[in-house]
Amino acid sequence: GDSVTQMEGPVTLSEEAFLTINCTYTATGYPSLFWYVQYPGEGLQLLLKATKADDKGSNKGFEATYRKETTSFHLEKGSVQVSDSAVYFCALSDHRRSARQLTFGSGTQLTVLP
Amino acid sequence: DVKVTQSSRYLVKRTGEKVFLECVQDMDHENMFWYRQDPGLGLRLIYFSYDVKMKEKGDIPEGYSVSREKKERFSLILESASTNQTSMYLCASSLGGLSTDTQYFGPGTRLTVL
Numbered sequence: 001g002d003s004v005t006q007m008e009g010p011v012t013l014s015e016e017a018f019l020t021i022n023c024t025y026t027a028t029g030y031p032s033l034f035w036y037v038q039y040p041g042e043g044l045q046l047l048l049k050a051t052k053a054d055d056k057g058s059n060k061g062f063e064a065t066y067r068k069e070t071t072s073f074h075l076e077k078g079s080v081q082v083s084d085s086a087v088y089f090c091a092l093s094d095h096r097r098s099a100r101q102l103t104f105g106s107g108t109q110l111t112v113l114p
Numbered sequence: 115d116v117k118v119t120q121s122s123r124y125l126v127k128r129t130g131e132k133v134f135l136e137c138v139q140d141m142d143h144e145n146m147f148w149y150r151q152d153p154g155l156g157l158r159l160i161y162f163s164y165d166v167k168m169k170e171k172g173d174i175p176e177g178y179s180v181s182r183e184k185k186e187r188f189s190l191i192l193e194s195a196s197t198n199q200t201s202m203y204l205c206a207s208s209l210g211g212l213s214t215d216t217q218y219f220g221p222g223t224r225l226t227v228l
Contacts, residue, residue: 004156034216036219041221042221042222043118043204043219043220043221043222044157044204044206044217044219045219046216046217046218049216089156089157101147101159101162101172102147102157102159102217104156104157104158105156106154106155106156107156
């Protein structure tokens, strides 16, 4: 079945550092890929998405590129802020599944220190 | 903006009690989902619904049931709560059809079963 593997956390960075959170996936077919973010005490919010190979999703300075050849969707940000401290989830949606169910990775806790 | 609300942020129940978790969305979405979130395991799908009175099991349906009598409301029922159902429960909705996979999440209900 489908699966998503994220780099394990927690990740601690200083403000203005470069961020990479690795995400790889296993799926039959051509899934859509997502990054969701969960701030403390809140539900998940969509951060960015990509629906086909070589697409780049971007939002709030975060970027991720859909790499079919390496089955990856790594999240990057050039300069993190304290306000980026949150849990980040990589997810995929298989177009063939009913109701477009999402399969999530285990999440990566990011803490940014001032 | 899409709004997904959940009836309680925190609940404490006793083993064997019947527990109802309510979720309401205000954007006329076709699909609704219930997940549980546990540290290190990410989000796991319990049940979902793609139409009123229609439901399908997710990855971990055992010990749970659901009800969708109206399009905007999706309830998760723990027939006889057990301590291993202590978790964060997240509800989500999505538009449906082929137009989008984006799911919108509520703030979550943290359930403790004693």
